[in-house]
Amino acid sequence: DAGVTQSPTHLIKTRGQQVTLRCSPISGHKSVSWYQQVLGQGPQFIFQYYEKEERGRGNFPDRFSARQFPNYSSELNVNALLLGDSALYLCAVGSGTTYETQYFGPGTRLLVL
Amino acid sequence: AQSVTQLDSQVPVFEEAPVELRCNYSSSVSVYLFWYVQYPNQGLQLLLKYLSGSTLVKGINGFEAEFNKSQTSFHLRKPSVHISDTAEYFCAVSSTSGTYKYIFGTGTRLKVLA
Numbered sequence: 506d507a508g509v510t511q512s513p514t515h516l517i518k519t520r521g522q523q524v525t526l527r528c529s530p531i532s533g534h535k536s537v538s539w540y541q542q543v544l545g546q547g548p549q550f551i552f553q554y555y556e557k558e559e560r561g562r563g564n565f566p567d568r569f570s571a572r573q574f575p576n577y578s579s580e581l582n583v584n585a586l587l588l589g590d591s592a593l594y595l596c597a598v599g600s601g602t603t604y605e606t607q608y609f610g611p612g613t614r615l616l617v618l
Numbered sequence: 619a620q621s622v623t624q625l626d627s628q629v630p631v632f633e634e635a636p637v638e639l640r641c642n643y644s645s646s647v648s649v650y651l652f653w654y655v656q657y658p659n660q661g662l663q664l665l666l667k668y669l670s671g672s673t674l675v676k677g678i679n680g681f682e683a684e685f686n687k688s689q690t691s692f693h694l695r696k697p698s699v700h701i702s703d704t705a706e707y708f709c710a711v712s713s714t715s716g717t718y719k720y721i722f723g724t725g726t727r728l729k730v731l732a
Binding site for chain 2: 536538540545546547548549550553561563595597599601605606607608609610611612614
């Protein structure tokens with residue numbers, strides 16, 4: 506995981522609420538990506554940020570938003586939570602350059618009731 | 619656009635036996651290829667990667683994979699598995715340019731039996 510940390514580790518919310526997930530990369534890794542992993546499936550790409558700019562977005566609704574801070578940490582926000590948002594949310598960091606390898610954090614497990 | 623197919627959702631194998639986990643991909647552009655392992659209730663750990671050069675790639679924990687461009691495959695192998703290899707294995711591709719997002723397969727659950 507190359508020292509990537511995510512908080513919180515677990516979270517329980519109810520439908521309609523909003524949630525903020527956080528990711529702290531290791532030094533020197535300027536890109537951060539967010540993935541959603543629903544139980545029994547592979548991770549699905551949500552966003553990628555590089556140098557605080559959005560570089561890519563997956564097929565997710567506008568309820569999902571993210572930002573990257575000057576220290577390259579990142580937040581993922583999800584508004585108006587639905588039951589289907591229950592998943593493991595993974596943060597991955599990389600150099601942001603060619604031959605990039607992404608290193609994943611342990612994830613935040615979100616349960617929406 | 620890229621896609622990844624992992625043909626086997628589950629692979630049971632006895633301890634010390636060899637194993638191969640299959641991965642095929644589709645892409646109209648050049649890609650990088652990766653294998654990740656996920657232990658229960660954990661994030662993803664990089665096993666190995668193919669970026670360029672030799673098509674046989676060696677990774678951690680005795681795993682290796684071979685990139686076959688003509689067959690668009692990147693199968694993962696281990697000559698002798700251990701109980702501790704029981705986990706979910708994901709194959710992933712990313713474009714060599716633009717957004718370096720990963721496209722993952724649906725995963726293969728490797729269960730090593732005693």
